[in-house]
Amino acid sequence: MKAVKFTAKHIIDSHAHIFPDKIASKATDNIGSFYSLHMCYDGSVSELIKQGEKNHIDMFLVQSVATNPEQVRHINDFIAAQANAHPDKFIGFASLHPDMDDPKGEIERVISLGLKGIKLHPDFQQFAINDKKAYKLYELIGDRLPILVHTGDSRFNYSHPRLMAEVLDNCPYLKVIAAHFGGWSEWEESEDTLCGKNVWVDSSSSMYALSPEKTAQLIERFGYDRVFFGTDYPMWDAADEIKYVERLPISDEHKEMLMWKNLRDFLGLDID
Numbered sequence: 001m002k003a004v005k006f007t008a009k010h011i012i013d014s015h016a017h018i019f020p021d022k023i024a025s026k027a028t029d030n031i032g033s034f035y036s037l038h039m040c041y042d043g044s045v046s047e048l049i050k051q052g053e054k055n056h057i058d059m060f061l062v063q064s065v066a067t068n069p070e071q072v073r074h075i076n077d078f079i080a081a082q083a084n085a086h087p088d089k090f091i092g093f094a095s096l097h098p099d100m101d102d103p104k105g106e107i108e109r110v111i112s113l114g115l116k117g118i119k120l121h122p123d124f125q126q127f128a129i130n131d132k133k134a135y136k137l138y139e140l141i142g143d144r145l146p147i148l149v150h151t152g153d154s155r156f157n158y159s160h161p162r163l164m165a166e167v168l169d170n171c172p173y174l175k176v177i178a179a180h181f182g183g184w185s186e187w188e189e190s191e192d193t194l195c196g197k198n199v200w201v202d203s204s205s206s207m208y209a210l211s212p213e214k215t216a217q218l219i220e221r222f223g224y225d226r227v228f229f230g231t232d233y234p235m236w237d238a239a240d241e242i243k244y245v246e247r248l249p250i251s252d253e254h255k256e257m258l259m260w261k262n263l264r265d266f267l268g269l270d271i272d
């Protein structure tokens with residue numbers, strides 16, 4: 001990759017998955033086989049912190065996905081414990097599952113635990129973004145917490161950008177981050193259906209597949225203030241993800257917004 005001189009004042013990684021040490025490598029292997037992609041790291045907290053220090057990443061939005069309803073509380077306790085153990089570094093997002101008992105109670109509980117948002121993964125959790133039970137969750141979450149939603153997978157229909165567009169139209173109160181520029185492996189569909197809507201997106205697991213020009217076009221069309229930098233830890237080499245940003249044909253100020261300012265403003269983070 002061509003070297004370009006740009007160093008962000010700060011970096012916040014808006015999309016990192018973490019797992020307890022005991023299951024980290026197995027969980028990471030499972031993600032790797034689901035996507036048939038090589039995983040760069042082992043998914044542990046210690047490795048995330050290590051690569052963050054190496055690459056000057058100041059903060060991480062950390063989360064994990066409950067693939068069955070029974071995992072929800074354990075995962076949220078783990079994420080909350082990690083966020084409390086690293087208060088200047090980690091912003092924790094909670095997991096919910098559309099088939100769980102008492103989602104209302106769990107939303108109250110994760111707010112009281114200090115978690116700052118919800119992560120949903122329709123393809124891992126096997127529900128369509130526009131399913132009735134998903135709408136029930138959106139109504140319960142309302143505008144109280146932002147929702148990071150994995151979006152796009154050309155192999156399935158669960159998280160298609162078109163379905164996300166429908167949800168955004170029906171629930172204008174939601175604060176949704178549609179991951180992977182709103183459509184992993186379906187970036188054209190995302191651009192056609194989601195650009196211009198009331199939605200935020202992240203750059204994770206996308207720039208490896210998109211040209212710098214295409215990435216810059218998506219950033220401009222979604223809005224310079226609506227895109228967050230993310231690495232999708234443990235999937236990609238963080239140094240590569242930062243280099244993808246350096247070579248983008250956008251202004252340095254727009255790169256600063258992408259790298260940290262937008263997420264600071266979106267979540268009200270204390271970093272300046």
Ligand SMILES: [Zn+2]
Binds near residue numbers: 015017150179232
């Ligand atoms: Zn994710």
